[in-house]
Amino acid sequence: SWQLPPDIQQRLGDRPGRQRAMVAGGHLLLILHAPPKAEERERAGRLFWRNATGEWQSTHHGAGPEALNKHLDEYDKILIHYDHAEDNFKDVETLRQVLDGLVPLQRSTRNQHQALQDARKWVGDDRHLINVRDRAYELERSAEIIYQDVKNNLEFVTARQGEEQANSAHEMSVAAHRLNLLVAFFFPLATLCTLFGMELKNGL
Secondary structure, three states: OOOOOHHHHHHOOOOOOOOOEEEEEEEEEEEEEEEOOOOOOOEEEEEEOOOOOOEEEEOOOOOHHHHHHHHHHHHHHHHHHHHHHHHOOOOOOHHHHHHHHHHHHHHHHHHHHHHHHHHHHHHHHHHHHHHHHHHHHHHHHHHHHHHHHHHHHHHHHHHHHHHHHHHHHHHHHHHHHHHHHHHHHHHHHHHHHHHHOOOOOOOO
């Protein structure tokens, strides 16, 4: 139902494809992705259209310039959730789940920021687009920081568990060595006692 220029319509496929910006005849079309989930193979596309008069439309958040901010709000909420999960993790499995969710999210925020940066270059002085571009960069940076923190914590916890297992193995080895010493000492005595305890006829 959008009156897009033919140059943009001809470049659109049946699937959203990568995140990108298209400009033609004073129109801007942003193809962005909804926040991806872990192990999600296909990305859900979201379209944001700025016509030649500067009016905005979107496929998911209605009309007006705030549609892009609502879209970024979803990314922000998910990153806050992962940040809290990383601060209050209870085991390695929690960190792994957070890391699995952050990997596609980090990639998506990076590509999203690039698409908005391209749109900013082509459109010119659009104050709203500048602010959205800057916010997209902050989301990309936050995703990167949380990802590195989770990765470092996971490596630390894994190393600590490996050290604990090594210490346990060493203690078990020491205990086994002591047991072997006891067996080596008492086995000959037990053998001699058994031999001398037998009722054998002899000249003594």
